[in-house]
Amino acid sequence: xxxxxxxxxxxxxxxxxxxxxxxxxxxxxxxxxxxxxxxxxxxxxxxxxxxxxxxxxxxxxxxxxxxxxxxxxxxxxxxxxxxxxxxxxxxxxxxxxxxxxxxxxxxxxxxxxxxxxxxxxxxxxxxxxxxxxxxxxxxxxxxxxxxxxxxxxxxxxxxxxxxxxxxxxxxxxxxxxxxxxxxxxxxxxxxxxxxxxxxxxxxxxxxxxxxxxxxxxxxxxxxxxxxxxxxxxxxxxxxxxxxxxxxxxxxxxxxxxxxxxxxxxxxxxxxxxxxxxxxx
Ligand SMILES: C[S@@+](CC[C@H](N)C(=O)[O-])C[C@H]1O[C@@H](n2cnc3c(N)ncnc32)[C@H](O)[C@@H]1O
Numbered sequence: 072x073x074x075x076x077x078x079x080x081x082x083x084x085x086x087x088x089x090x091x092x093x094x095x096x097x098x099x100x101x102x103x104x105x106x107x108x109x110x111x112x113x114x115x116x117x118x119x120x121x122x123x124x125x126x127x128x129x130x131x132x133x134x135x136x137x138x139x140x141x142x143x144x145x146x147x148x149x150x151x152x153x154x155x156x157x158x159x160x161x162x163x164x165x166x167x168x169x170x171x172x173x174x175x176x177x178x179x180x181x182x183x184x185x186x187x188x189x190x191x192x193x194x195x196x197x198x199x200x201x202x203x204x205x206x207x208x209x210x211x212x213x214x215x216x217x218x219x220x221x222x223x224x225x226x227x228x229x230x231x232x233x234x235x236x237x238x239x240x241x242x243x244x245x246x247x248x249x250x251x252x253x254x255x256x257x258x259x260x261x262x263x264x265x266x267x268x269x270x271x272x273x274x275x276x277x278x279x280x281x282x283x284x285x286x287x288x289x290x291x292x293x294x295x296x297x298x299x300x301x302x303x304x305x306x307x308x309x310x311x312x313x314x315x316x317x318x319x320x321x322x323x324x325x326x327x328x329x330x331x332x333x334x335x336x337x338x339x340x341x342x343x344x345x346x347x348x349x350x351x
Pocket of ligand 1: 080083084087099127128129130131132133134151152153154157176177178179192193194195198199
């Protein structure tokens, strides 16, 4: 059975409610690997004092915090996300300010009467099953001269941290990614991302490519932490594999990481990130 969009979004929300604390600690708050993009996104979208900014799918509020410091006391920032847990962390991570709010909303179903100068959205566009709906809402929330800044991961072959495991796991567990789930790297090339944004009516589109690096340690660390950090529904599927299959799977993953493994045994993954800016 294929997941309906609404079911996929429910599932995503549940997963983010579970993983948000680990995500914040391991990745977002420490700006490692792909999260070097947070500072780049802020720089590229060029936020000024007094700007009104919406940070869509703000997660645990790391981008939101940087935006708040740019807009100062005369600006205004809203961080919005479907995950209640992520929003709770975002509220703790950000100092309480009268011009900063966090709200629980679905990117595909929101409306603000206020208009924004800028909307940012880091590492989330691909989670929206109907990205056009979300982009339409973004457009409707922008002032006429408004801008957007969107970060996405590159195609899976350019993000081996994900693909070394996922390409192997899906050979052993074909429904590891549920049928009907959107392809999470569908906006992972400059042309695909540009096309989606231009379809939504934006202009002056520019996409910059970055290749960051991330070391998950030695192979055993990479594998152990992967298992430790995955959400319950995926862990249950992995746990369903019998011992010998799991051993074969681990070996297959290991083979895929060899090309990124240095002499001292540490893996160093390249990580492609695209950052798009565009105008209303
Ligand atoms: C990888 S995190 C990125 C969080 C944050 N932008 C950052 O850079 O740290 C993806 C976020 O998208 C949120 N998300 C997924 N689907 C969503 C939807 N339909 N509407 C709003 N937020 C959504 C998740 O809850 C999660 O917090």
